[in-house]
Amino acid sequence: MVFIQVKPMVTYKESGTTVMRMTAHDADDTNTNNAVLRYSITKQTPETPSPNMFYIDPEKGDIVTVVPPTTLDRETLEVCKYELIVEAKDMAGSDVGLTGTATATIIIDDKNDHAPVFTKSMFQATVTEGFTGIIVNLTVEDNDDPATGAGRAVFTIINGNPDRNFKIETNPKTNEGMLFVDKSLDYERSAFHTLLIKVENEDPIMPEISYGPSSTTTVQVTVADANEPPIFNPDPTNVVKPENIPIGTVIVTVNATDQDILQKQKIKFAQFQDPAGWLTINPTNGTVTTRAALDRESPYAHDSQYTALFLATDDGFPVATGTGTLIITMMDVNDNPPSVYPTVAMFCEDSKDLNVAVLGATDKDLKPNADPFKFQLSKQPGIDKTWKVTQINSTHAQLSLLHSLKRANYNLPIVVTDGGNPPLTNSTDVLVQVCSCKKNKMDCSTANSLHTSTKLLLISVITLFWHT
Structure with a gap:
């Protein structure tokens, strides 16, 4: 019995090129003619352009080309795939030998032989x-x-x-x-x-x-050519101005140029986005002035900056419009007085207990127009006989009760001054609740009601201060 194996194809190059090897196996004794094999091609499909385009070495089983490369030109062939029926016969190929067959497939691969x-x-x-x-x-x-x-x-x-x-x-x-x-x-x-x-x-x-x-x-x-929009230069335009400058103050004159230098066009300016309504622009020359006070602490300002957008429109056909950005960085002015917090404090009626509260102050302005803050009692007669304010640091003070008071609510005016030049002062009424304190419990039932979360917050603030 004869079995045939196909060795992988190689690329066809020229006439006489070996493109494939067929290998047959015979189970008979290799020392006899029963295992001596001979190979032959019995059929080629298709038979164009020649029925004998390939030859097989009868002893080795190598299939080689027998036509010149021009015959196997992929661009001139009707098909680029050939199938060969290969026969292997033992008994050295004699008429009485046994045979086996296999199909060899040969594909004519493309080569870059044509320039685009x-x-x-x-x-x-x-x-x-x-x-x-x-x-x-x-x-x-x-x-x-x-x-x-x-x-x-x-x-x-x-x-x-x-x-x-x-x-x-x-x-x-x-x-x-x-x-x-x-x-x-x-x-x-x-x-x-x-x-x-x-x-x-x-x-x-x-x-x-x-x-x-x-x-x-x-x-x-x-x-x-096309009508191109004017371009602001620079964009964005950055300026620095103090807040609260007078209405009508010139902020800047924005500049826009027409890209269509071969055409003579006029440019007009207009506001596009002015969130706080602080600005106005001259439509002819682009001068931006204030129509309201600049406020650094406004919700329209972010990190002391205010952003507005302006338009520059030419008179071409069709008209074209460019957008420019103005960023105003506002310098701080001491225009906000400080305020005291918390506005509620609780004390024990028994003056033997430690009766203190910690007060702080906030200011919308920046240093040096904010802290250090100065805390004082108001100038009411006799108030300093019952209360004492002691500065702790630049932002906080301690309020102390000097002697016993009956359980009740008291309004205590606290005056705080910021560090600006000139400084601003504000008086805040702190609601003082004098409560009954027994066995580490504070009973303020005789005083006006106060929200529980506020009580807990104040107690936490006092406890935190004395344990740090």
Whole structure:
């Protein structure tokens, strides 16, 4: 019995090239003619362009080509796949020998033996300035298989693109070169562009083939003028001003230029976004002035900055509008008095207990217009006989009860002054609740009711202060 194995194919190069080896096995004694094998091709499918395009070495089983490379040119063949029925016979191939058969499949692979060529020596395109996208498809012809690296086109811009306004890619479906405007063109800078583009294949071309003049083409790009919007310069415009400057103060004069330098156009300015309504702009010259006081502490300001947007519109056809940003950084002015917190404090009626409360102050202004704060009792007669205010640090003070008081609610005016120049002072009435304190429990039932969460907060503040 004869069994045949097929060795993998190799690429066909020239006449006499071994493309495949067939190996047969016989279970008979190898020292007898019963295991001596001979190979032959019994059928070739298809039989064109010749019925005997391949030969098999009868002893080795090597299949070789017997026609010149031009006969097996993939671009001229009707089919690129051949099937050979190979027979192996023992008894050294005698008529009485036993046989086995196998099918050998040979595929004519593509080689890059055709250079791609452009269908035109020059392509033309017109594009409006400001446009980005595909402007022309560059068509090529290549007799190699477009599904292989031998036929797939690779395009390169080799001249005329110093600012990299253009780029080119291969359309995978059509094998065309898609020429893009990647960075918009400026008519005023250049109305015409001439590009030199070459095409090659992904695979290296065969040594005997070369890329000729037809593998390059010229693309002439004409740029059409368009009305472009004015541009603010600089953008954003940054200025620094004190808050609370007088109404009508000039903030800045914004500048906008028309990109269409070949046209004489007039520019008008207008407000676009002014969230707080603090500003106004002269439509002719772009001068921005205040129509309300700037307030650094306003909810419209963020990190001491206020942002407004303005428009610059030309009188072209159609009209074009540009947007500019104004950022005002406001310097702090001492225009907010400090305030005391908390506004409720609790004490025990028994003066033998430690009766203190911690008061703090806040100010919307920044240093040095905020802390250090100065805490004082109001100038009411006799108030200093019962209460004492002692400074703890730049932001907090201690309120002490000097002798026993009956259970009740008391309004205690606390005066706090900030560190601004000139300083601002504010008087805050602190509600003092004198409560009954027994066995570490505070009973304020005789005093007016107070929200439980506020009581707990005040007790926590006092406890935290004395344990730190």
